[in-house]
Amino acid sequence: MRWIPFFIWADTLGEVGGCIVSLFFLSIIGAVGFLLFIWLTKVFFVVAIIVAVAVPLYLGARFLYRRGIRNFGDDED
Numbered sequence: 001m002r003w004i005p006f007f008i009w010a011d012t013l014g015e016v017g018g019c020i021v022s023l024f025f026l027s028i029i030g031a032v033g034f035l036l037f038i039w040l041t042k043v044f045f046v047v048a049i050i051v052a053v054a055v056p057l058y059l060g061a062r063f064l065y066r067r068g069i070r071n072f073g074d075d076e077d
Helices: 005-013 015-066
Strands: none
Touching: none
């Protein structure tokens, strides 16, 4: 695990200071990961809502178009 940079910095700064440095960098990495997770869930739900609205509208419009109802709402017969 010595390839992780904050562990290398922790070893160079000593045991007590290194522990504080490694905890600091672990908390930064955890915060960045958490914010990335929050952002990705927002993006996922926005895309899911768009798909949940767009797909039924598209399928309904295609169904009406194929049945020949192209001027829906015109009462001229």
